[in-house]
Amino acid sequence: MTIILRLLLNALGLILIAEFVDGISVEGFYAALIATIVLGLLNAIIKPILFILTLPITIITLGLFAFVINAGLFLFAASFLDGFTVDSFWYALLGSLLMSIIGTIGNHWINSEAKKEKVVYREIKE
Numbered sequence: 787m788t789i790i791l792r793l794l795l796n797a798l799g800l801i802l803i804a805e806f807v808d809g810i811s812v813e814g815f816y817a818a819l820i821a822t823i824v825l826g827l828l829n830a831i832i833k834p835i836l837f838i839l840t841l842p843i844t845i846i847t848l849g850l851f852a853f854v855i856n857a858g859l860f861l862f863a864a865s866f867l868d869g870f871t872v873d874s875f876w877y878a879l880l881g882s883l884l885m886s887i888i889g890t891i892g893n894h895w896i897n898s899e900a901k902k903e904k905v906v907y908r909e910i911k912e
Contacts, residue, residue, distance in 0.1 A: 788896055792889075795896070796822040799888035800870075807884070809877030810864075817869030824867060825885070828859045856882040 797818040804812040812818045836855050837844065844851040861878035864870050872878045 791896055792892060793819065793822055793826070795892035796826075796885070796889055799885060799892065803881055803884045803888070807877060807880055809873035810881045811871050813869035817867070821863060821867055821870040824863045825860065828863055833859060853879060853883070856886065860885070 797815060800818045800822055801812055801815065804810045804818075812821065833855060836859075837852065840851055840855065857875060857879035860882040861872050861875060864872040864878070872881060
């Protein structure tokens, strides 16, 4: 259930990003949902491999090259999906940063809702 909620929140976030950033466009909720699924798969499968392969340059740049990897995956996903377009690398960098922020906020909200404990008050009998 939480995976579906995370996908929906990220898809809505992608639609919001497309509304506010001129170089990113999404044609409807279905395209945003598919783009979110593809971005999640790319981040789960390809990103760790790229991170290991580019570890020396990531260390030299003090981790800033990880932003370039995120932007490249964002641009790569947009290159083969219909209904999701990114105009340039800089828009991909901005879009990936905003998606990371939205994903972090959404995950924090989902995790805090899942961890809420039910408080049961009992009477103490003396």
